[in-house]
Amino acid sequence: GAVVSQHPSWVICKSGTSVKIECRSLDFQATTMFWYRQFPKQSLMLMATSNEGSKATYEQGVEKDKFLINHASLTLSTLTVTSAHPEDSSFYICSAGGAGVNEQYFGPGTRLTVT
Amino acid sequence: SQELEQSPQSLIVQEGKNLTINCTSSKTLYGLYWYKQKYGEGLIFLMMLQKGGEEKSHEKITAKLDEKKQQSSLHITASQPSHAGIYLCGAGNYGGSQGNLIFGKGTKLSVKP
Numbered sequence: 184g185a186v187v188s189q190h191p192s193w194v195i196c197k198s199g200t201s202v203k204i205e206c207r208s209l210d211f212q213a214t215t216m217f218w219y220r221q222f223p224k225q226s227l228m229l230m231a232t233s234n235e236g237s238k239a240t241y242e243q244g245v246e247k248d249k250f251l252i253n254h255a256s257l258t259l260s261t262l263t264v265t266s267a268h269p270e271d272s273s274f275y276i277c278s279a280g281g282a283g284v285n286e287q288y289f290g291p292g293t294r295l296t297v298t
Numbered sequence: 299s300q301e302l303e304q305s306p307q308s309l310i311v312q313e314g315k316n317l318t319i320n321c322t323s324s325k326t327l328y329g330l331y332w333y334k335q336k337y338g339e340g341l342i343f344l345m346m347l348q349k350g351g352e353e354k355s356h357e358k359i360t361a362k363l364d365e366k367k368q369q370s371s372l373h374i375t376a377s378q379p380s381h382a383g384i385y386l387c388g389a390g391n392y393g394g395s396q397g398n399l400i401f402g403k404g405t406k407l408s409v410k411p
Binding site: 228 | 404
């Protein structure tokens with residue numbers, strides 16, 4: 184089956200710094216990738232839709248200038264949390280679905296802790 | 299906006315017992331997905347249902363889709379400790395399968411040996 188990887192799997196950073204999270208589709212091309220966020224004991228909430236070669240579409244309430252998304256190739260999307268604050272600490276999961284794929288494939292997630 | 303409600307929120311069962319988890323949508327379902335997640339880890343795809351009345355099984359897990367009721371159920375037969383985790387239902391947000399998913403809040407399953 185299709186495999187999606189994320190890097191890093193966990194990261195601790197200081198408040199005010201920026202953190203980049205990578206999402207890669209390893210054995211298929213993904214024209215669209217999705218970024219979700221999950222707070223403790225809560226469900227996954229969609230943050231943005233990343234489209235290869237174009238600007239990402241952000242969900243209401245998600246700051247596009249804070250969560251920078253780049254989908255430069257069909258196998259890689261990156262999420263950069265800029266000027267991170269402790270309230271950004273969360274579990275970030277990406278998913279990918281390319282043409283002809285009937286189900287979304289999720290990455291293993293990245294746990295971000297901002298101190 | 300569409301919402302998915304899962305019940306129960308948590309479940310503790312004795313090993314070997316059967317159990318059912320329900321997922322009810324506030325709107326028409328365009329594809330219903332079931333995932334399993336161990337907290338703090340990624341999602342494991344279990345099954346996808348697209349047509350009303352559809353039923354799929356994988357090992358001891360069976361999922362059904364009742365399109366009219368806008369509901370899906372996940373049934374585990376003879377539960378084992380390996381079944382423990384958080385079960386999430388997700389629904390396509392658009393008419394096709396390429397759109398993003400919205401998720402229920404999850405059902406936490408614990409299986410006592």
